[in-house]
Amino acid sequence: MLTDRELLILKAIVQIYTSDGQPVGSKALVSQLPIHVSSATIRNEMATLEEMGLLKKTHSSSGRIPSIQGYRYYVDHLLKPDKVQSSDLRQIRSSFNHQFQEIDDIVAESADMLSKLTSYTAFTVKPELKDAKLEGFRLVPLGNHRVMAILVTDNGDVQNKTFKVPTNVDPEALESVIRVINDELVGLKLSEVFQRLATDIPIQIGKYIETPEGFLDIFEDVLKKSATERFFVGGRLNLLDFSKQHDLGSIRSLYSLMNRSTDLANVLGSPDQNIQVQIGNEITNNLLKNYSLITATYDVDQHGKGVIAILGPTSMPYSKMIGLVGAFRTELARRLIDYYHDIDDS
Amino acid sequence: MLTDRELLILKAIVQIYTSDGQPVGSKALVSQLPIHVSSATIRNEMATLEEMGLLKKTHSSSGRIPSIQGYRYYVDHLLKPDKVQSSDLRQIRSSFNHQFQEIDDIVAESADMLSKLTSYTAFTVKPELKDAKLEGFRLVPLGNHRVMAILVTDNGDVQNKTFKVPTNVDPEALESVIRVINDELVGLKLSEVFQRLATDIPIQIGKYIETPEGFLDIFEDVLKKSATERFFVGGRLNLLDFSKQHDLGSIRSLYSLMNRSTDLANVLGSPDQNIQVQIGNEITNNLLKNYSLITATYDVDQHGKGVIAILGPTSMPYSKMIGLVGAFRTELARRLIDYYHDIDDS
DNA sequence: TTTTAGCACTTAGCACATTGGAGTGCTAAG
DNA sequence: CTTAGCACTCCAATGTGCTAAGTGCTAAAA
Numbered sequence: 001m002l003t004d005r006e007l008l009i010l011k012a013i014v015q016i017y018t019s020d021g022q023p024v025g026s027k028a029l030v031s032q033l034p035i036h037v038s039s040a041t042i043r044n045e046m047a048t049l050e051e052m053g054l055l056k057k058t059h060s061s062s063g064r065i066p067s068i069q070g071y072r073y074y075v076d077h078l079l080k081p082d083k084v085q086s087s088d089l090r091q092i093r094s095s096f097n098h099q100f101q102e103i104d105d106i107v108a109e110s111a112d113m114l115s116k117l118t119s120y121t122a123f124t125v126k127p128e129l130k131d132a133k134l135e136g137f138r139l140v141p142l143g144n145h146r147v148m149a150i151l152v153t154d155n156g157d158v159q160n161k162t163f164k165v166p167t168n169v170d171p172e173a174l175e176s177v178i179r180v181i182n183d184e185l186v187g188l189k190l191s192e193v194f195q196r197l198a199t200d201i202p203i204q205i206g207k208y209i210e211t212p213e214g215f216l217d218i219f220e221d222v223l224k225k226s227a228t229e230r231f232f233v234g235g236r237l238n239l240l241d242f243s244k245q246h247d248l249g250s251i252r253s254l255y256s257l258m259n260r261s262t263d264l265a266n267v268l269g270s271p272d273q274n275i276q277v278q279i280g281n282e283i284t285n286n287l288l289k290n291y292s293l294i295t296a297t298y299d300v301d302q303h304g305k306g307v308i309a310i311l312g313p314t315s316m317p318y319s320k321m322i323g324l325v326g327a328f329r330t331e332l333a334r335r336l337i338d339y340y341h342d343i344d345d346s
Numbered sequence: 347m348l349t350d351r352e353l354l355i356l357k358a359i360v361q362i363y364t365s366d367g368q369p370v371g372s373k374a375l376v377s378q379l380p381i382h383v384s385s386a387t388i389r390n391e392m393a394t395l396e397e398m399g400l401l402k403k404t405h406s407s408s409g410r411i412p413s414i415q416g417y418r419y420y421v422d423h424l425l426k427p428d429k430v431q432s433s434d435l436r437q438i439r440s441s442f443n444h445q446f447q448e449i450d451d452i453v454a455e456s457a458d459m460l461s462k463l464t465s466y467t468a469f470t471v472k473p474e475l476k477d478a479k480l481e482g483f484r485l486v487p488l489g490n491h492r493v494m495a496i497l498v499t500d501n502g503d504v505q506n507k508t509f510k511v512p513t514n515v516d517p518e519a520l521e522s523v524i525r526v527i528n529d530e531l532v533g534l535k536l537s538e539v540f541q542r543l544a545t546d547i548p549i550q551i552g553k554y555i556e557t558p559e560g561f562l563d564i565f566e567d568v569l570k571k572s573a574t575e576r577f578f579v580g581g582r583l584n585l586l587d588f589s590k591q592h593d594l595g596s597i598r599s600l601y602s603l604m605n606r607s608t609d610l611a612n613v614l615g616s617p618d619q620n621i622q623v624q625i626g627n628e629i630t631n632n633l634l635k636n637y638s639l640i641t642a643t644y645d646v647d648q649h650g651k652g653v654i655a656i657l658g659p660t661s662m663p664y665s666k667m668i669g670l671v672g673a674f675r676t677e678l679a680r681r682l683i684d685y686y687h688d689i690d691d692s
Numbered sequence: 693t694t695t696t697a698g699c700a701c702t703t704a705g706c707a708c709a710t711t712g713g714a715g716t717g718c719t720a721a722g
Numbered sequence: 723c724t725t726a727g728c729a730c731t732c733c734a735a736t737g738t739g740c741t742a743a744g745t746g747c748t749a750a751a752a
Contacts, residue, residue, distance in 0.1 A: 061731040407702040
């Protein structure tokens with residue numbers, strides 16, 4: 001168990017280091033602390049904190065910086081989220097104050113805004129569709145045997161994809177297919193839709209089209225698209241600023257990571273608490289072991305839950321960032337509830 | 347006028363410098379030249395070439411590197427495009443060997459491929475639609491007063507956008523609007539469509555909808571989208587490698603430039619010759635004055651012309667790059683002609 | 693007139709030493 | 723338990739010397 005003074009020192013070191021980035025020495029620290037003891041005393045305390053694994057040195061005669069566990073302890077026990085700056089809040093609200101036509105625009109804008117506010121890299125994930133119901137399905141013939149498939153879910157999501165149908169499929173067959181889909185699939189949850197597509201639907205459609213597989217692929221494409229296009233990244237370039245390692249190779253890997261939605265899904269997960277802080281090697285993905293990740297869910301009532309996240313250096317000012325992410329998630333949730341409200345009753 | 351030997355030296359200096367990046371000294375040069383003269387002679391020649399502004403030094407006692415004018419002279423008079431490597435050609439063809447559903451996929455893939463082959467940043471611009479005819483227009487009601495507008499041009503381009511219609515617009519009015527558009531606009535060139543939208547169409551539509559402006563905005567949105575989404579960028583990150591200036595600010599500006607389609611349109615223009623080389627400050631955009639840009643048109647017969655381009659250091663190996671771009675443009679053109687062929691006769 | 697050898701001079705880049713400052717750990721006394 | 727004092731460590735900045743690669747110039751040779 002830590003003494004009060006040790007807590008005070010640990011807290012101060014984290015705060016000073018995360019705000020100016022320099023290792024904290026005993027003399028500098030003594031001048032900032034509310035208690036007055038000598039620097040030698042501080043040195044002793046720091047030594048014990050280091051022994052406990054909460055602090056470390058960059059070299060044998062340097063000041064102390066927090067270790068991963070030090071940050072962890074700070075975040076878990078010492079930190080109080082900052083109240084978000086009113087100027088930041090104004091910025092968030094004004095950026096949400098547009099009339100967005102599509103939910104994607106709101107969520108994409110959020111990623112940009114969040115990265116701008118933090119100067120880190122930000123991620124946003126729109127509410128997942130798993131529980132959404134398929135509300136409508138359209139096949140629009142575009143001429144030249146091309147067709148656009150459009151899929152509408154009850155939370156307002158619209159996905160579309162154009163494709164070619166084989167020349168031997170006649171329009172009436174297509175009509176029948178649409179009828180099957182409308183009768184059998186519309187109204188179901190997407191997960192159920194997936195299941196039906198794997199079982200009886202191909203048989204039913206097979207009556208009208210010779211090779212239903214190709215046709216159903218397209219259906220799956222649209223569903224897959226709606227699963228992979230949930231992720232938005234803002235401030236990719238900020239990575240260059242806060243990434244200590246100017247090793248181009250790892251930066252490159254990170255950039256490509258940001259384009260792989262499956263990996264992003266793994267990294268961001270769905271935080272169990274409302275706001276979750278992962279520090280350094282606590283992050284499952286090895287590429288991120290020198291960074292910290294703050295993830296938070298936001299809840300759009302019956303329209304599911306999404307995730308926002310920021311990726312920054314382990315030495316980020318946690319209290320400020322946690323405050324900011326906390327405020328942002330409620331603002332975003334509110335904005336999306338508004339959005340759905342507009343759709344539902346229009 | 348330059349003597350034969352001066353030409354030989356200039357050519358050699360450009361080639362050596364663009365292949366190993368080191369300033370070329372008189373001794374090194376003498377050992378590479380087919381003629382044998384002493385290094386002192388070379389020095390004299392280099393001095394006169396420098397006086398003419400074709401070479402320059404990095405510091406008072408350094409070897410020579412080509413000046414912008416030196417590169418210019420080399421490109422205009424001395425260079426012979428390399429035959430493209432057969433492995434590169436294989437790669438291009440195999441990447442084109444997929445069945446693409448949309449033209450955008452082909453053009454986007456091209457940007458990636460071109461950047462991979464060159465290790466520079468690549469741009470591709472799909473054929474412009476100006477002369478394309480509006481082949482079809484659909485309004486698909488999605489429920490909840492939402493509608494998807496779909497616009498098909500005769501070169502196979504499909505654009506769509508979802509939007510909300512005011513609650514006071516009834517379905518029949520919408521039907522009438524579609525009829526007006528189909529009767530009056532379908533079959534016209536897009537430029538004519540634009541014109542009609544600015545003149546008589548609003549009046550006609552006004553009969554059915556109270557506030558046609560809002561409605562027509564959407565139409566314009568779709569058209570604008572098809573104008574701005576012509577640009578694809580590949581290998582953004584390569585910029586970090588070949589950009590000498592590790593000045594983060596200018597890199598940042600370049601990245602944002604790549605997202606602004608109007609600026610891209612200015613920079614890439616439509617090259618007057620088939621392949622155009624712009625070196626350093628010859629590029630109109632100031633941000634690019636330390637780079638070189640090779641642009642080339644590709645011609646998809648009656649479906650218009652597009653542009654491909656690579657952005658690299660002024661010290662790029664021009665003969666190789668020009669050869670590569672030349673081969674790529676014919677391959678891409680061929681692939682797109684194939685693509686349209688499939689559409690047209692399906 | 694052109695070419696060449698020779699020489700004095702310049703510069704970048706590197707290895708190396710020097711120094712100052714910030715910081716530590718330890719000890720012995722308060 | 724706290725503190726002053728001291729020896730010690732290490733980084734970072736600065737300066738020095740040296741080398742390699744290059745130049746321009748001059749005067750002699752071709």
